[in-house]
Amino acid sequence: MSYSRAANDLAGGLRAWRLWSRLAWHDIRGRYRRSVLGPFWLTLTMAAVAVSLGLLYSRVFGREIAQYLPYICAGLIVWDTVARLLDEGCRVFLGSAHLIQSMRLDYSVLLYRLLLDVAIVFLHQIVVLVAVLAWFGQPPTAATLLALPALALVLANGLWAALLLGLLCTRFRDVENIVRSVTRLAVFLTPVFWYVEDVGRDSGWVAWNPFYYLLELLRQPLLGRAPDPALWVAAAGAAAVGGGLAFLAFAHMRRRVVYWL
DSSP, X not given: OHHHHHHHHHHHHHHTHHHHHHHHHHHXXXXXXXXXXXXXXXXXXXXXXXXXXXXXXXXXXXXXXXXXXXXXXXXXXXHHHHHHHHHHHTTTTGGGXXXXXXXXXXXXXXXXXXXXXXXXXXXXXXXXXHHHHHHTTOOOOGGGGGHHHHHHHHHHHHHHHHHHHHHHHHHOTXXXXXXXXXXXXXXXXXXXXXXXXXXXXXXXXXXXXXXXXXXXXXXXXXXXXXXXXXXXXXHHHHHHHHHHHHHXXXXXXXXXXXXXX
């Protein structure tokens, strides 16, 4: 019975797309209320960070700016997307306690709301990469279209991660601090700023970093290159296995969420 209720929750949440789309848009508007530029502050912030770090680290690593700036810009955008999915996923239920306690709704509505919110932020930030590629005369290619299924796979992995972390953080509040510490460390251990080949013969450990596969899967098509087939397999496999584990946890813990808030 718990499995059917969990499945009905996930399906019911999808059918309530009007609700979670309005909630996501309300989040974006509320975050920048009374601001002249609104969400485009995200675009300006990403532009400032990408250009500043690109100019600095292109000299540190001895890379051509025309090659390195698009690379680090795409990496920062993808990493920010992944980090938002994890950080905000930790509070997907805690941050909506007032909704859960005051009305009947499928918990998955909150998950889909998070995914749409992150996707909207991604679209605002991708403007920076488009401008950088245009500046250096690097037009999109046929492989650029692969960014759409790649983004879908990143969000699919973000869905199960947010569901699992949301449940765990609602029950055990220390998990949120652990996740934040891990993401802050992982950005330096993941090739966001550096190239795997720069590590040399000792780069084998990168393959054990799960963030690497999501990062490269989406960054490569954004830069006009087709990702390695192994990246697709790894991301799809993680979505299947992680999704199964998250569903089992959801089925067993779903009815307790309201008591843990």
